[in-house]
Amino acid sequence: MFDWDIRFRLPGHQDQRFVLQVVQPGLLGLMDGSVSTLAPLFATAGITQNSHDAFLVGTAAAVGAALSMGLAEALSDDGKVTGRGGPALRGGVTALATFFGGMFHTLPFLIPNIHLALLLAYAVVVSERPAIAYIRYHYMQSPLAQTIVQVIVGGGLVFLVGLALGCLETP
Numbered sequence: 001m002f003d004w005d006i007r008f009r010l011p012g013h014q015d016q017r018f019v020l021q022v023v024q025p026g027l028l029g030l031m032d033g034s035v036s037t038l039a040p041l042f043a044t045a046g047i048t049q050n051s052h053d054a055f056l057v058g059t060a061a062a063v064g065a066a067l068s069m070g071l072a073e074a075l076s077d078d079g080k081v082t083g084r085g086g087p088a089l090r091g092g093v094t095a096l097a098t099f100f101g102g103m104f105h106t107l108p109f110l111i112p113n114i115h116l117a118l119l120l121a122y123a124v125v126v127s128e129r130p131a132i133a134y135i136r137y138h139y140m141q142s143p144l145a146q147t148i149v150q151v152i153v154g155g156g157l158v159f160l161v162g163l164a165l166g167c168l169e170t171p
Helices: 016-036 038-048 051-076 087-103 114-140 144-166
Strands: none
Touching (some): 016 114, 038 114, 038 144, 051 087, 051 114
16 A cells, blocks of 8 residues: 655654655644634634534534545645655545544534533644644654744634634624
8 A cells, every 4th residue: 555665764764755645644634624623613603602503613614624635635746756645645644634633623512511612622722733733843853943833823823813703793
C-alpha cells in the first residue's frame, strides 16, 4: 500500500514519505477543520442559545469542510512529480483529519445545557491549539514558539469572529 523507501529520511529517522503522505495532509486537515468550524459553531450557539442547533451546524460545517478539503487535496496532484503519494490516500487522510478537527469542539454541544456545552467547547478549543502546534513542531520541524503563535493567533481570530457574530441581535 505504501511505497516506503529508506533513502528518504528526515532528522530523527522519520520517514519523509510518511510525513508527506500522512502527517502533512493530516495536519492540514486538523488545522482547517479546527479553524473553519469555529465561527459557524460559536455564532450559532450565541445566536440561538440552543445546543442542538449548534451541534447540527458544527457537524454540517465539519462534514462540508472534510469533503471540500479531502477533494481539494486529492485533486491537487497525482503525487508522481511531488512524491506526496497517491491522491486517494492523501485526500482520505485530509478529509478524516478535517472532520475530526471540526468535531472535537462540536461534540460538547450534545450536552443540552448551552452554558455547560459552551464551557466545555471553550476548553476543547483551548486544548486543540497547543496539540496542533506540537504535531506541527514535532513532524514538520517548525520552531515551537513560532508554531504556537501562528496556530493560536490564527485560530483565535476565527474564534473571536464566531463569538462576535454570536452576540449580534437577530431581527
